Amino acid sequence: MLNNVLIKNADINDIDELYAFERGIFTHDQLSKRQIRYHIKHKQNQFLVVKVADTIVGYCLIFCIFGRYSYARIYSIAVAPEFQKKKIAAQLMQKALIEIKNNKINKVYLEVAEDNLTAINFYKNFKFTVIKTIPLYYQGKYNALKMQKIM
Ligand SMILES: CC(C)(COP(=O)(O)OP(=O)(O)OC[C@H]1O[C@@H](n2cnc3c(N)ncnc32)[C@H](O)[C@@H]1OP(=O)(O)O)[C@@H](O)C(=O)NCCC(=O)NCCS
Numbered sequence: 001m002l003n004n005v006l007i008k009n010a011d012i013n014d015i016d017e018l019y020a021f022e023r024g025i026f027t028h029d030q031l032s033k034r035q036i037r038y039h040i041k042h043k044q045n046q047f048l049v050v051k052v053a054d055t056i057v058g059y060c061l062i063f064c065i066f067g068r069y070s071y072a073r074i075y076s077i078a079v080a081p082e083f084q085k086k087k088i089a090a091q092l093m094q095k096a097l098i099e100i101k102n103n104k105i106n107k108v109y110l111e112v113a114e115d116n117l118t119a120i121n122f123y124k125n126f127k128f129t130v131i132k133t134i135p136l137y138y139q140g141k142y143n144a145l146k147m148q149k150i151m
Pocket residue numbers: 025075076077078079080083084085086087088089090091112116117118119121122123125
């Protein structure tokens with residue numbers, strides 16, 4: 001367990017490191033540098049990064065969508081393999097949920113590959129429930145589960 005890690009909002013100086021980190025974790029649907037820059041600058045998004053010894057070891061990207069039915073979407077959460085299972089993602093998720101609540105939003109959605117049991121388990125721990133299966137969501141080949149949490 002790694003407690004009290006530094007979680008902060010990403011800034012434009014983090015773009016190159018985030019880009020390399022993302023490519024090291026995900027094999028598809030990776031964010032481009034341009035998308036990373038956009039999400040960092042977009043005020044309605046929260047791009048949280050976790051740093052250990054000044055190095056990014058995890059991040060969480062959240063979109064807040066405001067309107068008649070406001071909601072948040074957790075686009076992605078990831079921790080470097082060597083730092084996994086130390087509750088870093090749990091700390092990121094806690095912080096993300098606080099940020100979402102601060103925006104007066106009480107509904108959170110996310111999509112996750114149906115075979116990503118680690119992530120599904122992680123989300124269930126945070127009381128997300130599966131609301132539907134989205135066929136062929138990833139790369140037109142793999143199903144996703146849509147999960148929801150009402151706060
Ligand atoms: C999913 C992920 C973010 C979890 O990060 P993490 O920092 O290892 O998670 P934590 O240590 O905070 O775990 C919190 C809880 O999640 C669950 N969990 C985490 N890893 C798990 C695993 N390998 N198997 C089963 N449950 C797991 C557990 O319930 C755990 O609580 P516990 O340790 O008390 O049992 C991480 O595995 C990851 O980055 N995976 C690759 C990227 C990814 O698939 N992201 C999600 C889709 S966008």
